[in-house]
Amino acid sequence: MKVSIKLFASYREAYGRDEVILELPQGTTCAQVQAHLARESPQLDRWSKIVRFGVNCQFVPPQTALVDGDELVLIPPVSGG
């Protein structure tokens, strides 16, 4: 299945881009995607325990399984306002 991953703030800077499309096995969870990205970019370790996840613009728990066509966003600590 194909999942598009939106990257912002430190994630965007670590990857030098704002979106990554990944081909993933069925049933891959949000937390597994984050672990995969953190292995590739160890500087993202600082967020691994506090990152939140959004799928199709809704907050979801880390263990949520993705389905084909989902748009996943990794949300490092927010600081609007």
Added chain:
Amino acid sequence: MSSEQDYFAVGPDPLDLLFAYTLATDLSQGAVVCMVGTVRRQTAGRSVSHLEYEAYTPMALEVFKQIATAIRERWPATGKIVIHHRTGKLALGEASVLVAVGHPHRAAAFDGCEYAIDALKSDAPIWKKEHWADGESDWVVAGSVGAKPE
């Protein structure tokens, strides 16, 4: 209930307080509380040169909608709600966020406005990078982790 008249926006244009107030006011309301977040020159004793905001706009707008729903659950007579967040590079003194909440009575208007800005800071997918006068910069974390509106 006038949720169809709420106004939510995220974008690079400068914020306009009078515009937000004009959208939020109507004849059923006795008070409109407006909150403006601005860029201050110091943070934790360090001189700031400017800020940079980025947002995941479609989800931020979704979160604003959920905040408005939560406000009306707590203060059902709430009138119009306006939330407008700026993105991009902001100079010292510029406004980064505007919240305006109308209600027949002032106490609930104050409460609703405070709830909105607290919830926005805790949940809206918007990030702030501080650029300091010494040339360094980093994404802001303080105050956001574990910050929960009541």
